[in-house]
Amino acid sequence: MTxxxxxxxxxxxxxxxxxxxYGHVTALAGADLTLYPGEVLAxxxxxxxxxxxxxxxxxxxxxxxxxxxxxxxxxxxxRSPLDARSAGIETVYQHLALAPARDIAANLFLGRELRKPGxxxxxxxxxxxxxxxxxxxRIMGDLGLLTIQNIGQAVETLSGGQRQGVAVARAAAFGSRxxxxxxxxxxxxxxxxxxxxxxxxxxxxxxxxxxxxxxxxPHVFEVADRIHVQRxxxxxxxxxxxxxxxNDAVSLMTGAQTPPVGHDPEALPARLAxx
Amino acid sequence: xxxxxxxxGPAPAKAPDAPTQRKVGERLDQQPPVSxxxxxxxxxxxxxxxxxxxVLILACVVFTVMVGPRFVDPLNVSxxxxxxxxxxxxxxxxxxxxxxAGIDLSVAAVMVFTTVISGKLAAEAGLPAVVALxxxxxxxAACGFLNGLLVTRFRVPPFIATLGTLSIFTALNLLASGxxxxxxxxxxxxxxxxxxxxxxxxxxxxYGSVLVLLSFVAVAFILKRTxxxxxxxxxxxxxxxxxxxxxxxxxxxxxxxIVAGIICAIAGWLLIGRVGSVSPFSGEGVNLASIxxxxxxxxxxxxxxxxxxGTLLGALIIGVFSNGLTLAxxxxxxxxxxxxxLVIVAVGLxxxxxxxxx
Amino acid sequence: MTAxxxxxxxxxxxxxxxxxxxxxxxxAACSSSAADSKPxxxxxxxxxxxxxxxKMREGAEKKAAELGFELQSLSGQGQSDNxxxxxxxxxLVARGAKGIMIAPSDSEAILPAIKKARxxxxxxxxxxxxxxxxxxxxxxxxxxxxxxxVLIGQWAKAQFxxxxxxxxxxxxxxxxxxxxxxxxxxxxxxxxxxxxDKNKIGDEKDPRIVGHEVTxxxxxxxxxxxxxxxxxxxxxxLVYTIxxxxxxxxxxxxxxxxxxxxxxxxxxxxxxxxxxxxxxxAIGATSMQFPIKMATDALQAINAYLKDGxxxxxxxxxxxxxxxxxxxxxxxxxxxxxxxxxxxxxxxxG
Numbered sequence: 001m002t003x004x005x006x007x008x009x010x011x012x013x014x015x016x017x018x019x020x021x022y023g024h025v026t027a028l029a030g031a032d033l034t035l036y037p038g039e040v041l042a043x044x045x046x047x048x049x050x051x052x053x054x055x056x057x058x059x060x061x062x063x064x065x066x067x068x069x070x071x072x073x074x075x076x077x078x079r080s081p082l083d084a085r086s087a088g089i090e091t092v093y094q095h096l097a098l099a100p101a102r103d104i105a106a107n108l109f110l111g112r113e114l115r116k117p118g119x120x121x122x123x124x125x126x127x128x129x130x131x132x133x134x135x136x137x138r139i140m141g142d143l144g145l146l147t148i149q150n151i152g153q154a155v156e157t158l159s160g161g162q163r164q165g166v167a168v169a170r171a172a173a174f175g176s177r178x179x180x181x182x183x184x185x186x187x188x189x190x191x192x193x194x195x196x197x198x199x200x201x202x203x204x205x206x207x208x209x210x211x212x213x214x215x216x217x218p219h220v221f222e223v224a225d226r227i228h229v230q231r232x233x234x235x236x237x238x239x240x241x242x243x244x245x246x247n248d249a250v251s252l253m254t255g256a257q258t259p260p261v262g263h264d265p266e267a268l269p270a271r272l273a274x275x
Numbered sequence: 276x277x278x279x280x281x282x283x284g285p286a287p288a289k290a291p292d293a294p295t296q297r298k299v300g301e302r303l304d305q306q307p308p309v310s311x312x313x314x315x316x317x318x319x320x321x322x323x324x325x326x327x328x329x330v331l332i333l334a335c336v337v338f339t340v341m342v343g344p345r346f347v348d349p350l351n352v353s354x355x356x357x358x359x360x361x362x363x364x365x366x367x368x369x370x371x372x373x374x375x376a377g378i379d380l381s382v383a384a385v386m387v388f389t390t391v392i393s394g395k396l397a398a399e400a401g402l403p404a405v406v407a408l409x410x411x412x413x414x415x416a417a418c419g420f421l422n423g424l425l426v427t428r429f430r431v432p433p434f435i436a437t438l439g440t441l442s443i444f445t446a447l448n449l450l451a452s453g454x455x456x457x458x459x460x461x462x463x464x465x466x467x468x469x470x471x472x473x474x475x476x477x478x479x480x481x482y483g484s485v486l487v488l489l490s491f492v493a494v495a496f497i498l499k500r501t502x503x504x505x506x507x508x509x510x511x512x513x514x515x516x517x518x519x520x521x522x523x524x525x526x527x528x529x530x531x532x533i534v535a536g537i538i539c540a541i542a543g544w545l546l547i548g549r550v551g552s553v554s555p556f557s558g559e560g561v562n563l564a565s566i567x568x569x570x571x572x573x574x575x576x577x578x579x580x581x582x583x584x585g586t587l588l589g590a591l592i593i594g595v596f597s598n599g600l601t602l603a604x605x606x607x608x609x610x611x612x613x614x615x616x617l618v619i620v621a622v623g624l625x626x627x628x629x630x631x632x633x
Numbered sequence: 634m635t636a637x638x639x640x641x642x643x644x645x646x647x648x649x650x651x652x653x654x655x656x657x658x659x660x661a662a663c664s665s666s667a668a669d670s671k672p673x674x675x676x677x678x679x680x681x682x683x684x685x686x687x688k689m690r691e692g693a694e695k696k697a698a699e700l701g702f703e704l705q706s707l708s709g710q711g712q713s714d715n716x717x718x719x720x721x722x723x724x725l726v727a728r729g730a731k732g733i734m735i736a737p738s739d740s741e742a743i744l745p746a747i748k749k750a751r752x753x754x755x756x757x758x759x760x761x762x763x764x765x766x767x768x769x770x771x772x773x774x775x776x777x778x779x780x781x782x783v784l785i786g787q788w789a790k791a792q793f794x795x796x797x798x799x800x801x802x803x804x805x806x807x808x809x810x811x812x813x814x815x816x817x818x819x820x821x822x823x824x825x826x827x828x829x830d831k832n833k834i835g836d837e838k839d840p841r842i843v844g845h846e847v848t849x850x851x852x853x854x855x856x857x858x859x860x861x862x863x864x865x866x867x868x869x870x871l872v873y874t875i876x877x878x879x880x881x882x883x884x885x886x887x888x889x890x891x892x893x894x895x896x897x898x899x900x901x902x903x904x905x906x907x908x909x910x911x912x913x914x915a916i917g918a919t920s921m922q923f924p925i926k927m928a929t930d931a932l933q934a935i936n937a938y939l940k941d942g943x944x945x946x947x948x949x950x951x952x953x954x955x956x957x958x959x960x961x962x963x964x965x966x967x968x969x970x971x972x973x974x975x976x977x978x979x980x981x982x983g
Binding site for chain 1: 505506509512513516517518
Binding site: 345350351354357358361449454456458459549550551552554555556557558559560561597598601602604606607608611 | 681703705706707708709710711713714715716717719720721723724725727728729738739741742744745807808809
């Protein structure tokens with residue numbers, strides 16, 4: 001559905017004029033965001049630029065004071081992470097939101113465990129461990145994470161990259177519309193970061209758009225289609241990756257440079273538009 | 276929402292610029308060489324019941340050697356079971372709370388308070404025993420609800436919340452009882468039933484001991500097999516993560532405190548049977564003993580890891596040491612000493628094995 | 634099974650064996666002398682940190698050795714820890730004890746456990762705090778706590794023959810346990826107050842009583858309780874205390890308020906620090922009890938019972954064997970028999 005975009009393609013996720021104040025501090029000052037199907041949108045910005053607040057608003061962890069969020073053109077009001085999830089938006093939090101002592105299968109299905117069929121399931125809320133294990137193996141396999149052979153292993157015994165893999169797999173398994181990733185490579189080494197970037201590309205290739213929040217410019221430029229620059233609580237630019245250098249991106253972020261005149265922050269991603 | 280709604284479908288043809296897929300999990304196979312201690316650490320991490328089981332078996336062997344056959348006599352085994360039933364039952368409640376990374380200092384007070392309620396209602400108000408018992412269970416639930424409310428709604432740390440309710444429930448208990456003991460001869464048979472015995476291998480076994488063992492099995496099953504159990508672990512392991520994963524953490528916590536209150540009320544019933552009367556001064560030391568049993572059983576005070584069957588082992592270890600040392604004629608202070616050592620060793624082991632995560 | 638897991642199994646077993654051996658050695662080292670055929674007698678006290686019970690235990694050990702008993706001492710972990718005492722009785726019976734001496738923490742809740750022990754043929758002697766009813770045990774050796782109270786009450790009455798008294802009552806606990814009630818009511822009756830219900834603390838209407846506070850029978854509790862009562866009325870000049878540690882606490886608070894010399898403190902116990910306080914004038918008079926005599930008399934009774942089945946008789950007018958009480962003071966009052974502190978220091982229990 002996404003490999004054949006038209007110039008009139010509708011954004012899959014759109015935020016308009018989001019405002020969030022904490023006392024005298026304004027975290028979001030009329031922030032916008034546009035995400036098209038099939039793209040990887042990087043969100044960059046200095047500390048305190050409102051990246052986290054923006055992401056939290058999109059994932060339901062924060063309720064904005066003003067503004068609206070549309071999914072597939074329909075206005076949505078997210079009151080909790082559950083609302084965003086049922087709208088098909090999954091988030092991989094920076095601290096992963098995993099239960100470290102639980103095994104991989106338990107984490108993959110955390111909060112939406114499969115129950116046994118019949119009264120044992122809805123009455124006693126009994127779990128269907130067997131199916132969950134099977135599904136976990138399949139999902140991990142689909143993402144090329146099959147070599148984590150023991151899905152009964154506690155997540156805390158995995159390496160940082162493997163844990164990230166579990167969190168990404170969870171998002172990928174349930175995120176039907178959008179996957180948001182908050183600093184997925186921040187805690188990882190070079191090799192493991194590369195694997196996570198591969199995972200992001202893999203998800204994009206399966207047709208699910210990704211919002212990637214990152215500080216790491218090389219990572220952003222490796223995988224993103226467009227780059228959303230957040231500054232002082234709002235979007236000051238959203239540019240095609242091909243139109244900008246890393247240095248310019250950093251200058252935009254820090255306010256050393258103003259956005260190019262006449263650029264269209266709502267433009268379709270070049271990679272999808274040209275094809 | 277309980278199905279995998281949209282697993283990634285078959286991958287479309289790879290875009291030409293997509294990097295080749297690498298595999299994330301590949302390092303798992305190449306385990307670095309592990310020392311003996313490292314292996315023990317891993318085993319204990321993977322099998323948390325290993326430690327307490329070993330200690331229990333060891334203690335039984337040692338005491339059998341020291342005391343002789345009298346220690347393993349069915350009569351004595353039954354006695355140990357009777358002596359640990361209260362700590363065991365309260366320990367179940369304490370385990371649930373500690374699994375959520377909480378602690379409950381009011382468990383013994385709730386237990387004794389409910390015994391006074393059922394005793395008073397049955398012996399003095401003349402209510403049918405069943406009704407008195409049900410009201411006692413409801414009282415336990417209400418006490419748990421209060422604890423849960425303080426912890427969830429008012430965000431009081433569990434230690435402080437239950438320290439406060441400990442005083443409240445103790446005072447209510449003394450007010451309700453007038454500090455008077457209610458003797459067996461005015462209590463209905465139902466309330467004394469857990470102390471009644473039947474015979475196995477010629478040894479009298481109390482119904483209370485059986486009830487405790489069954490409760491352990493039931494709660495172990497619930498923790499392992501139901502969504503509620505899974506959520507208790509998740510909340511204790513990473514509360515914020517659980518919330519972001521869509522678990523209603525407040526509801527889970529509240530339910531845990533209520534269930535713990537009910538279990539304490541059941542422990543109260545066992546207590547009436549064991550003591551043969553309703554005494555507002557019973558249950559001294561049960562608070563700390565229950566926490567001790569949980570900790571010795573390998574459940575982490577930091578929440579999220581542990582097993583209620585470990586608490587059974589912990590309670591049995593306490594009982595076996597207390598009984599065995601007395602039978603061996605060892606000074607009573609060594610019991611206190613040994614319990615202290617066991618607690619420190621257990622917590623130390625917990626800290627150590629958790630480093631596997633490293 | 635792979636070679637590696639096999640090795641792991643072996644090492645775990647080896648570690649277990651070493652630990653077992655070590656534990657056995659430790660336990661054997663600290664256990665009392667190995668199996669012998671001496672009849673076993675148990676002593677169960679309320680706590681093991683109160684000098685009263687420590688002395689009782691020491692006296693019992695000496696007497697037991699003399700009579701050829703093996704003595705095993707156990708205790709509860711607090712003044713009202715019934716559960717540990719029940720466990721101690723059960724374990725002693727399981728070990729084959731012939732006699733059990735117990736100072737029960739709960740005079741009623743302990744009854745089923747005592748009954749079980751007696752049903753198993755064990756002679757049960759209650760020490761210090763009678764059970765309710767008293768005849769639930771084979772024998773009871775205790776202080777007549779009411780009489781102990783009466784003695785200090787009578788002594789105080791003589792001191793206050795010519796001046797009005799303002800009385801502070803420092804009791805044990807809110808639980809109205811027997812010892813607390815008996816001492817309190819004995820004192821008031823000895824002083825000449827109408828005690829109304831003799832089984833209830835605090836139902837008196839006498840205006841000379843300023844108030845009642847509980848002390849948990851320790852120094853900190855005594856001090857806090859006295860502070861509260863002095864807040865209420867600084868003209869207090871007579872203080873009854875449940876025991877000597879509470880009296881010591883009360884005195885330190887009186888001193889802090891600058892009222893020493895104007896307040897008379899009376900107490901009950903007869904511990905050596907208490908007698909020294911009497912000598913120093915902090916306490917006016919104390920009723921001495923004889924815990925060691927309780928234990929030695931009980932052991933003698935057990936000895937007689939094991940020989941020919943005789944049971945001790947109770948003191949006339951009481952349903953238990955009175956081990957006696959003696960008033961200790963250096964200001965003897967007319968009509969009240971007492972001994973001076975010099976005698977007290979020779980006979981105090983610790």
